[in-house]
Structures are given as structure tokens and as C-alpha cells.
Amino acid sequence: EAGVVQSPRYKIIEKKQPVAFWCNPISGHNTLYWYRQNLGQGPELLIRYENEEAVDDSQLPKDRFSAERLKGVDSTLKIQPAELGDSAVYLCASSSRWQGVQETQYFGPGTRLLVL
Amino acid sequence: SQQGEEDPQALSIQEGENATMNCSYKTSINNLQWYRQNSGRGLVHLILIRSNEREKHSGRLRVTLDTSKKSSSLLITASRAADTASYFCATDSNYQLIWGAGTKLIIKP
Numbered sequence: 001e002a003g004v005v006q007s008p009r010y011k012i013i014e015k016k017q018p019v020a021f022w023c024n025p026i027s028g029h030n031t032l033y034w035y036r037q038n039l040g041q042g043p044e045l046l047i048r049y050e051n052e053e054a055v056d057d058s059q060l061p062k063d064r065f066s067a068e069r070l071k072g073v074d075s076t077l078k079i080q081p082a083e084l085g086d087s088a089v090y091l092c093a094s095s096s097r098w099q100g101v102q103e104t105q106y107f108g109p110g111t112r113l114l115v116l
Numbered sequence: 117s118q119q120g121e122e123d124p125q126a127l128s129i130q131e132g133e134n135a136t137m138n139c140s141y142k143t144s145i146n147n148l149q150w151y152r153q154n155s156g157r158g159l160v161h162l163i164l165i166r167s168n169e170r171e172k173h174s175g176r177l178r179v180t181l182d183t184s185k186k187s188s189s190l191l192i193t194a195s196r197a198a199d200t201a202s203y204f205c206a207t208d209s210n211y212q213l214i215w216g217a218g219t220k221l222i223i224k225p
Contacts (some may be wrong), residue, residue: 004158042204042215043159056212091158104149105213107158 002026004108006092012114018080021111025073025094032069033105034077035091043091049075087115122205122219130224135192137219139205140185146208148181148188153218154201162190162203195223 005024013019025032030051035043046065048056051072060067064083069075079086089112093105123138139148150162165172165181165188172179178191192199202218 040217042206042217044215045212093159104161104164105159106161109158 004092004094004106006090006108006111008111009109010112010114012116013082014116015084016081018078019082019113020076020078021090021092021113023075023077023092023108025075025092026106029094029096029106030072031095032075033091033093033095034067034075035093037089037091037110039088046077082113082115084115087113089113122203122216124219125217126220126222128222128224129195131195131197133195135195135199135221135223137190137203137221139188139190139216141188141205141207141209141214142186143207143209145183148179148208149206149213150177150179150188150190151204151206152201153204159204192221195221197223197225199223 004026007022011019032049034046036046037043046060047054047067049069052069065079067077077090089110091107091110093107095103095105121140127135129135145167147164147166149164151159152162153159163172163174163177163179165179167183170181176193179188181188188205190203200221200223202220204215204218206213206215
């Protein structure tokens, strides 16, 4: 079974430029998560999708971050414009159907973003 | 915000020794999960323990949960070089999975 796929693996951009990350979850997983992980820290949730609906985006900086999950499968996370403080690893994860509790999440390898 | 707090922040032991990491949290939980992250790689789920469970085993891993003390421990027995990684606990509370900052484990040959 293929795992969670993310691309690109690395991205270097200058500040004020836009950037986008792509995620393909495990087949059949209805729940998809985007996290940001700073060096030496645990992941911080940015947004959670149930199928195509964003059900928790309270931590997403909506002035510059946006996300979509068309057709309830693949998802993209965009930053426009990027700031120096956005340098981090962006992780995508998926899990099986939401049942009111958090079940095991399966993570992709992440996209390491460096903003210069 | 981070609810789980792992202790110690870093741990260095000899190969073959046991490693114990602790996690404390603040609010009531549905379950607690432990994950491992190797350098440069993604997070891998290790074990999930539900709030009504006290102990769980998986191979060389043993997890305990004390809900009265709001704490959990992860024991890795007979450590190997491949166990070198960061270990995170994550608690399911209020429909969110809240992560700690992790324990960095180094296994010396």
C-alpha cells in the first residue's frame, strides 16, 4: 500500500514569493491534515479536512495561507506571500474515517521550506 | 499550543540498554499516541493507548498510561542504533491531536 505522498521534498524561495505544497493521502483515508513543524518542536496543526470540508482551520494564518482539497482526495497548501518565519517542514498526514476521536495518523515525508 | 511535554528533552544511552521517556499532559484525553521521527524523515506511528487502558506492548515497546497523574511513559527495551530518533507523544483531546516537543534519543554503539 502506498503511503502519503508529498511534493516537493524541498523548496527554497525568496520572501514575498508564493509557494505551494501538494499531498496525496493514503487511498480511502477521509481525513487529511496539514501540519507545520519547526526545528526541535512537535507538529502544529494548520488544517484538518473531512473529505473535502475543512473542519478545523483555527490555526491556519488565513491572511497568507490557503488550502484546498478538491474531490476529497489530493490537497494543496499555499502560502502567499511567504515570510522568513514560514521556514519550516510542512507535513501532510491522513487517517481513516473520523469517528469523534483521533485515530492513528500516517505521515508523508514532508516538504522542507526555506524562505530567504 | 502544545499539551504534551516529553521528559527528558534528550537522552543518550549505550546500545542494548533500555530507554524510558515520559510524557505529561494537562487535560482529559481520549487516547495518547507515541510517534517516532528519524532525522530527515516523516513521523511514524508507534503505539496508541486509550484512556481506559493502563499498559500496552508492541515488540520492544511498552507504553503505560496513568490518567490520574496525566502522564505516560514509553519504554524501549534492548535499544538498537536504529532506535536513534526523536519520540513524540500526542494526546487526543477536544477533537484535536496535540503534540509535545519530543525527546531526542541517541543510541551509542
